[in-house]
Amino acid sequence: MCGIVGYIGGKQAQPILLNCLGRLEYRGYDSCGIAVSANAIEVYKDAGRVKQLAGAMPKLDGVVGIGHTRWATHGEPSQINAHPHLDCSGNIAVVHNGVINNFQKLKQQLIGEGHNFVSQTDTEVIPHLIEKYYHGNLEEAVATALRDVEGSYAIVVLAAGEPKLVVARKDCPIIIGIGDRENFIASDVPAILDYTNRALYLEDGDIGIVTKEGIRLRRDGAEVKREEHRIPWSVEDAQKAGYEHFMLKEIHEQPKVIRDTLGDYTQRAEPAMLMDTGIESMLILACGTSYHAALVGRYIMEELLSILVRVELASELNYYVPNLAKTGAIAITQSGETADTLKAMKKLKDMGCPVLAITNVVGSSASRIANQTIYIRAGPEISVAATKSFTAQLMVLYWLAMSYSKVDARRLAGLIMGIRQLPKKVQQVLDNEDEIMKYAKYLAGYENAFFIGRGINFPVALEGALKLKEVSYIHAEGCPAGELKHGSFALLSKDVPVIAIVAQDNTYEAMLTNLKEVKARGSPLIALAEEGDEDIDQLADSVITVPKGDAIFSPVINTVALQLLAYYAAKQRGCPIDNPRNLAKSVTVE
Ligand code: AGP
Numbered sequence: 017m018c019g020i021v022g023y024i025g026g027k028q029a030q031p032i033l034l035n036c037l038g039r040l041e042y043r044g045y046d047s048c049g050i051a052v053s054a055n056a057i058e059v060y061k062d063a064g065r066v067k068q069l070a071g072a073m074p075k076l077d078g079v080v081g082i083g084h085t086r087w088a089t090h091g092e093p094s095q096i097n098a099h100p101h102l103d104c105s106g107n108i109a110v111v112h113n114g115v116i117n118n119f120q121k122l123k124q125q126l127i128g129e130g131h132n133f134v135s136q137t138d139t140e141v142i143p144h145l146i147e148k149y150y151h152g153n154l155e156e157a158v159a160t161a162l163r164d165v166e167g168s169y170a171i172v173v174l175a176a177g178e179p180k181l182v183v184a185r186k187d188c189p190i191i192i193g194i195g196d197r198e199n200f201i202a203s204d205v206p207a208i209l210d211y212t213n214r215a216l217y218l219e220d221g222d223i224g225i226v227t228k229e230g231i232r233l234r235r236d237g238a239e240v241k242r243e244e245h246r247i248p249w250s251v252e253d254a255q256k257a258g259y260e261h262f263m264l265k266e267i268h269e270q271p272k273v274i275r276d277t278l279g280d281y282t283q284r285a286e287p288a289m290l291m292d293t294g295i296e297s298m299l300i301l302a303c304g305t306s307y308h309a310a311l312v313g314r315y316i317m318e319e320l321l322s323i324l325v326r327v328e329l330a331s332e333l334n335y336y337v338p339n340l341a342k343t344g345a346i347a348i349t350q351s352g353e354t355a356d357t358l359k360a361m362k363k364l365k366d367m368g369c370p371v372l373a374i375t376n377v378v379g380s381s382a383s384r385i386a387n388q389t390i391y392i393r394a395g396p397e398i399s400v401a402a403t404k405s406f407t408a409q410l411m412v413l414y415w416l417a418m419s420y421s422k423v424d425a426r427r428l429a430g431l432i433m434g435i436r437q438l439p440k441k442v443q444q445v446l447d448n449e450d451e452i453m454k455y456a457k458y459l460a461g462y463e464n465a466f467f468i469g470r471g472i473n474f475p476v477a478l479e480g481a482l483k484l485k486e487v488s489y490i491h492a493e494g495c496p497a498g499e500l501k502h503g504s505f506a507l508l509s510k511d512v513p514v515i516a517i518v519a520q521d522n523t524y525e526a527m528l529t530n531l532k533e534v535k536a537r538g539s540p541l542i543a544l545a546e547e548g549d550e551d552i553d554q555l556a557d558s559v560i561t562v563p564k565g566d567a568i569f570s571p572v573i574n575t576v577a578l579q580l581l582a583y584y585a586a587k588q589r590g591c592p593i594d595n596p597r598n599l600a601k602s603v604t605v606e
Contacts (some may be wrong), residue, residue: 017353017604018099018113019043019085020190021207022172022181025198025228029081030073036200036207037066037083039254042262042398042594042601043113043203044087047098051109052081057176059109061098079228080181082172082201084111087600090119091136100174101140103147104132107176110146112139113203114168114188115605122164142171150175155225155234158182162223168355168604172201183224187381188604189353192216192224192231194244199226204377205247206254206396213247217379245378254396261593263399263487267579268446271439273404274572276393277411278435295344297324299369301333301360302348303603305402305482306409310348311475312571313413319568320421320431331356331606333363340369347373350397350405351602352380359606361385374412376405390416399594400601401486403579406479407442410572411435434566438573441563445576448561452577455542455558456584459513465490466504466514466539467578468497468530470523476571477517480578487593488586497523497530508537515581517574518545518552521567531555544574 019040023029033050048069049061058076062069066085084099091097100109116122119138122145127133131144145161146154154175162169168187175182183190183201193200193208193215200208201224205215216231218224222240225232233240259265298317300310307329314325328338330347334356345364349357352375361371362385373386376394383389392408418431459465465484469477478494485492495504497516508514514534518527528551534541535555543556546564553559560581562573586593 017043017087017600017602019203019207020099020111020113020170020172020201021083021203022081022174022183022201022226023198024080024179024181024226025195026079027198029078030076032211033081033083034066034070035210036202037085039206039209040203041066041085042400044085044600045595046086046088046093047095048083048085049098049100050076050081050083051100051174052076052078053174053176054078055177057102057106057109057174059100059102061100062095063093063098080174080179082109082111082174082181089115089605090138097135097137099139101135101137101143103143105147108143108146108150109174110139110143111172112142113170113604114186116141116165116169117167118165119167138167141165146173154178154180155182155223158184159223159234159237162186170203179227181226183218183226185218185222186220187358189377189380190218191379192218192226194231197228199228199231201226205249206398209247209249209251209254213249215245215247216242217245218242220381220384249395254398261399261583263401263403263583263593266397266399266404267576267583269395270404270407270576271443271446273394273408274411274439274442277408278415294342295323295370296342297326298346299326299328299338299340299343299364300346300348301328301330301357301364303330303354303356305406305479306348306350306357308475308479308482309406309409309413310346311478312410312472313346313348315472316413316417316568320417320423322422330354330360333360340364340367343369345369345371347371347382347386348409349373349382350376350392350394350402350409352377352382353602353604355604355606358382358385374409376408397601400596400599401483401582401593403483406575407572414569430566431568434569437565438569441565441573442576444563445573445580449580452560452580453584455560456581457588458558459490459542459581460488460585460588462511462513463490464507464512465492466500466508466512467492467494467517468500468514469517470497470527471519471521472568472571473517473519473523473574476574476578479575480515480517480581483579483582484585486596486599487582488589488591489596490585497527500530501533505533505537508534508539510538510540513540513542515542515544515578516556518543518549519567519570519574520546520549520564521570528555544577
């Protein structure tokens, strides 16, 4: 996944393009570049971050330009593979996000027709195709070129002497930011918020012709209109609001995110079409942290809806044919752009299964594929490690299950009271940050760790381990506590701490037994337990106390504590918390 930008207006494009790119580095940050045109196109690109590039770059003159920050898929991060890419004449420059599947075939064809290629990227075929079809009308040439392309793309095209930018998308996000006698193009909202909060979201197959004066959208050769969106997020939303890292800022935003997401749905009695189609079983699909939210969702839905719920990794769903009789599907994806999840959604839809998407990004591909979309209200999540989006996804799953629940009125009233208390309880966990920081500094001294839980907190153990792995580079494994004795016990020793999630529910007694077994094998033991639990104090070396509450909501409270544990362990180890190595915010390749 990459971040692409474009600017056309009255101001010098170079500083604007660099600023917009800086805001998109969470999408990929291994190399970057810009191209600016006055009469001829000038390109400056290299491996590394935007800041470095800006420092080394000469002044480029021009009021129209494009830019790119990369997460390599084809061709290693290097100056030659960085974008923008040019045609033979150097008069056409392209930045691209996505993957061109048939680029090898196209490249051979074009080389056969005399085109010279310089990079190993898939992208470079695009400017050469446009050059092949250019007969004075840039958007026509782009449209023809894209007919040859198979794969996913969001592109911005700059041509020397042309007072316009041409933009197009298929399966990758692109927005146009509307300014006053200037316009902006970007892969995502944070890039344009310094300049405008008015945006157009292109649909797959749309081609946009963007000039200083205006924007024209075409589709299959005909003019189309797209609804203008006012983005409710301020620049600050996209900035760190004073926190050292986006991850810590986003962890602390969770009480507000819970209120925003719940607030939005308890007000609007918008039926979830899925629940009204007489389905008898649910299939929830997702990847990574969203998959862990799906696993918690199964416990919630099976308890409140009494229907069969299957949870599948989207990347695996592509390899078998699920029985979908009377089944509805829910796809959970923060970015709305995760390739594995989108592919699985399309497969299920093609098999006639209704698909509801739960996503954070308005206008994302998932929201286009799904029959209905429920947006979480997490705001922009910049840090690669998902935190607030997980909590917001759970809020939607609770809302769905409670809205259609089969439980008696007394239980439902208890649930409504419990969920309304969540923002306060999460704030209590956040207020206990210093204590958690203490245990995190201790944990930071280890290279391996286990997280264990049972029942609805088993997925929380998986999520705690994923967070620690992602940001602190400590090898961590989430494990159902009952499984330890079937093998993982062999790894326990004084060098392998265990973090145990102990909830006051039907798993409590069994968890106490597991804690004794862990201590007997010499592992340092950190327990996450409800305040006032004396038994735990006797057993664990350290106890992170969390507020009491209805066990069905404990995954929210416990996960926030584990997010802080991972954050402060990573901080203690000096890790690049917001941009962990080898990772990107959403994975748009399979
Ligand atoms: C989580 O911290 C990671 N960023 C990653 O596992 C992520 O949850 C996964 O790639 C799914 O992303 P999505 O929710 O945007 O589809």
